[in-house]
Amino acid sequence: MTTEKIFFREAIARAMREEMRKNERIFIIGQDVGAFGGSYREFDGLFAEFGAARVRDTPVAEAAMVGVGVGAAAAGHRPLVSITYMDFMMLGFDPLINYGAKLRYKTGGQLTAPVIVKTTAGAKGQGVAHSQCIEAWLMSVPGLKVVAPSTPADAYGLLKAALREDGPVVFMDHKRLFPVAGEVPLSEGIVPIGHAHVCRAGADVTITTHSFMTRVALEAAKLLEADGISAEVIDLRTLAPLDMRTVADSVSRTGALLTLEEGQVTCGVGLEVIGRIHELLGPIPSARIGALPAPVSSNRVLETACLPDAQRVSNAARTLLGKLAGRSGGKIANFVPNSQ
Amino acid sequence: MLRSMMLIRAFEQALARRNDHGFQLLSSGEEAVAVGLCSALTGNDQLLTGGRSIGPALARGLAPDRVMAELLGRSSGTNRGKGGRGHLADPKAGFFGAHAVVGGNISIAVGVALSMQMSGSDGIVAILFGDGASGVGALHESLNIAAIWNLPVLFVCNNNQFSVSTPRSAALAPRNISDIGVAFGMPSRTIDGMDVELVADVAREAAAKIRAGSGPQFLECVSYRFSSHSTTARETRSREELASIKSLCPIERHMKGLLAAGIIDRDSEAGLDSEVADIVAGALAFADASEFPDPAEVLTDVW
Amino acid sequence: MIYKISVPAVADVEEIRVLEWHGEPGHRFNSGDLVVELETHKAIVEVRAGQPGVLREVLSEAGKWQQIGLPLALLSDDAGEPLPEGADSAPDLLVDFEIT
Numbered sequence: 001m002t003t004e005k006i007f008f009r010e011a012i013a014r015a016m017r018e019e020m021r022k023n024e025r026i027f028i029i030g031q032d033v034g035a036f037g038g039s040y041r042e043f044d045g046l047f048a049e050f051g052a053a054r055v056r057d058t059p060v061a062e063a064a065m066v067g068v069g070v071g072a073a074a075a076g077h078r079p080l081v082s083i084t085y086m087d088f089m090m091l092g093f094d095p096l097i098n099y100g101a102k103l104r105y106k107t108g109g110q111l112t113a114p115v116i117v118k119t120t121a122g123a124k125g126q127g128v129a130h131s132q133c134i135e136a137w138l139m140s141v142p143g144l145k146v147v148a149p150s151t152p153a154d155a156y157g158l159l160k161a162a163l164r165e166d167g168p169v170v171f172m173d174h175k176r177l178f179p180v181a182g183e184v185p186l187s188e189g190i191v192p193i194g195h196a197h198v199c200r201a202g203a204d205v206t207i208t209t210h211s212f213m214t215r216v217a218l219e220a221a222k223l224l225e226a227d228g229i230s231a232e233v234i235d236l237r238t239l240a241p242l243d244m245r246t247v248a249d250s251v252s253r254t255g256a257l258l259t260l261e262e263g264q265v266t267c268g269v270g271l272e273v274i275g276r277i278h279e280l281l282g283p284i285p286s287a288r289i290g291a292l293p294a295p296v297s298s299n300r301v302l303e304t305a306c307l308p309d310a311q312r313v314s315n316a317a318r319t320l321l322g323k324l325a326g327r328s329g330g331k332i333a334n335f336v337p338n339s340q
Numbered sequence: 341m342l343r344s345m346m347l348i349r350a351f352e353q354a355l356a357r358r359n360d361h362g363f364q365l366l367s368s369g370e371e372a373v374a375v376g377l378c379s380a381l382t383g384n385d386q387l388l389t390g391g392r393s394i395g396p397a398l399a400r401g402l403a404p405d406r407v408m409a410e411l412l413g414r415s416s417g418t419n420r421g422k423g424g425r426g427h428l429a430d431p432k433a434g435f436f437g438a439h440a441v442v443g444g445n446i447s448i449a450v451g452v453a454l455s456m457q458m459s460g461s462d463g464i465v466a467i468l469f470g471d472g473a474s475g476v477g478a479l480h481e482s483l484n485i486a487a488i489w490n491l492p493v494l495f496v497c498n499n500n501q502f503s504v505s506t507p508r509s510a511a512l513a514p515r516n517i518s519d520i521g522v523a524f525g526m527p528s529r530t531i532d533g534m535d536v537e538l539v540a541d542v543a544r545e546a547a548a549k550i551r552a553g554s555g556p557q558f559l560e561c562v563s564y565r566f567s568s569h570s571t572t573a574r575e576t577r578s579r580e581e582l583a584s585i586k587s588l589c590p591i592e593r594h595m596k597g598l599l600a601a602g603i604i605d606r607d608s609e610a611g612l613d614s615e616v617a618d619i620v621a622g623a624l625a626f627a628d629a630s631e632f633p634d635p636a637e638v639l640t641d642v643w
Numbered sequence: 644m645i646y647k648i649s650v651p652a653v654a655d656v657e658e659i660r661v662l663e664w665h666g667e668p669g670h671r672f673n674s675g676d677l678v679v680e681l682e683t684h685k686a687i688v689e690v691r692a693g694q695p696g697v698l699r700e701v702l703s704e705a706g707k708w709q710q711i712g713l714p715l716a717l718l719s720d721d722a723g724e725p726l727p728e729g730a731d732s733a734p735d736l737l738v739d740f741e742i743t
Binding site for chain 2: 027038054056057058061063064065066067068069070071072073074075076079094095098099104105106107108109110111142143145166167
């Protein structure tokens with residue numbers, strides 16, 4: 001056997017444990033990371049093995065937590081700052097974006113901040129300020145890398161890769177990924193940053209996505225298969241820098257692109273992917289699907305109404321392909337309303 | 341320390357006289373704070389500042405040539421011309437750097453101190469910020485973390501009593517800014533920032549205790565700003581007020597003291613004047629002879 | 644009578660990992676005895692017998708994974724009862740489960 005099946009949280013703990021054993025400069029700070037082991041038990045066992053100096057609980061103070069992490073990184077350590085909810089990353093934007101991401105540039109190469117901000121995004125019944133996916137806001141920051149695994153193997157591999165980077169990396173996981181179990185290589189399986197993954201081959205339409213929505217895309221692909229539509233699903237895995245080669249290779253074969261994200265489509269991940277595909281390949285028919293333009297309520301009915309699901313995604317793909325079949329001469333499909 | 345303050349004054353005034361001086365925050369009147377503080381720092385320590393960085397950078401011993409080149413945008417500057425005054429840095433010389441976001445460098449400084457503590461270094465971190473930064477949330481969060489983790493940080497508030505146009509009394513509730521440090525349980529003092537020997541003595545005492553592991557301290561130095569906040573900000577004070585303020589010059593005060601004590605005489609004073617003038621002239625000449633960065637550098641050192 | 648123990652329907656859980664069986668085939672459990680511990684992504688589930696029974700066949704060994712609702716083991720009232728081909732027809736053993 002070359003893999004073991006483990007929970008998503010165990011993949012994170014394993015990556016941290018292995019790297020912390022090898023490199024004593026790596027440490028973790030955040031709320032409830034110590035004896036509690038992390039809100040999702042993603043740091044289980046680390047406090048017991050590495051102690052309070054390297055697995056430190058902090059008060060609720062995201063601006064200072066991120067700043068302390070960035071400063072310690074600039075001074076030679078490799079901290080991981082755990083921000084329990086991605087919504088509260090906003091409080092740490094100043095030190096991360098104004099200092100961390102710009103440090104190498106503004107010092108003319110004298111300093112750099114190899115810090116990881118690990119944060120959990122996504123909707124799971126916790127309400128308007130505890131549900132957001134704001135990774136699109138981060139993709140345009142020069143100097144900042146952003147990764148988003150959708151499986152335990154990728155969480156393990158990308159976290160290891162992130163811990164080897166020279167500058168700041170945002171590692172985004174998702175509340176709905178923690179119940180997931182998956183096979184993780186027994187040997188060290190580093191997933192390189194900047195590489196997307198074709199997780200389902202197909203011929204008729206390319207669906208690009210990331211994080212929890214990858215699982216929704218795969219379900220949608222099954223629904224489409226029943227209708228004789230073959231969807232290729234690409235898990236982007238890294239949002240900055242995007243792997244446009246893998247996406248372009250796929251879209252040049254399928255001829256149609258549907259982008260899926262849990263966040264807002266306005267200025268979203270999908271819009272960036274479509275924009276770059278159009279620059280590379282011309283006006284390929286494309287469409288975006290994401291959350292409706294509303295805050296994500298904790299109300300079960302409203303949360304479900306707001307977010308993409310497999311049915312809506314497959315409908316969006318059908319509509320895109322319907323327009324493709326009906327068109328003459330290369331018109332671009334319009335934005336697909338999520339209400340379909 | 342006299343020479344250091346005189347160098348800062350002469351350097352900044354020469355810079356301000358140029359047409360291409362750019363957007364600068366000058367320290368005239370506040371030299372004693374930077375110089376007194378830096379006299380307490382060793383080679384193992386790191387100094388971080390806000391945007392009023394030129395005085396502290398020179399006080400810390402950065403080469404005036406390379407500071408001037410940086411301020412005038414030359415690639416021979418400390419930051420290859422890419423940071424300017426707002427981000428001056430020379431970490432190898434113990435000047436971890438300036439950061440132009442008001443209060444933005446304070447949590448960074450605490451992180452640097454954490455790294456030093458974890459490395460077992462006996463260095464300390466001094467973070468210099470103004471009264472204008474003292475209302476920033478990150479200051480309070482950083483004081484708290486430095487206190488609970490017993491970090492080797494000297495928080496130095498250079499209270500020049502104005503945040504651009506807002507007088508300190510209109511901006512901050514505590515009677516003394518150092519009261520903020522008291523709230524977090526650390527030794528905190530307010531002193532006259534126009535007296536370089538006092539600043540030096542107090543800073544050295546604090547630094548020694550911090551170096552010995554006693555935890556962070558807060559030092560407020562009350563000073564006077566001789567010019568407006570920046571080269572683009574309008575002056576808000578009257579001529580009379582400014583004249584009165586300038587009579588408190590820390591350089592003249594220190595010089596008088598040294599003369600009275602017989603430590604220097606008029607000849608050595610003149611000697612210092614001319615030495616400092618030469619250094620500044622040399623810095624300007626170095627900068628003027630230096631190239632601007634190649635436009636291709638716009639994309640280097642991003643990642 | 645042959646019974647089965649299935650993975651209990653714990654909220655927010657799709658599959659579990661079997662941690663430890665507290666008896667080998669042939670062991671008689673009394674009401675209240677801890678039969679097996681299961682691990683979810685969040686916590687440990689202790690499955691206790693709600694009625695007496697003899698453990699006959701372990702379908703998911705320790706370290707193996709199983710989905711919610713699917714069978715983990717076969718038990719019977721008496722040690723000698725013949726076992727059926729599959730577990731599906733067997734009724735569920737009464738159990739209590741506690742999440743720790």
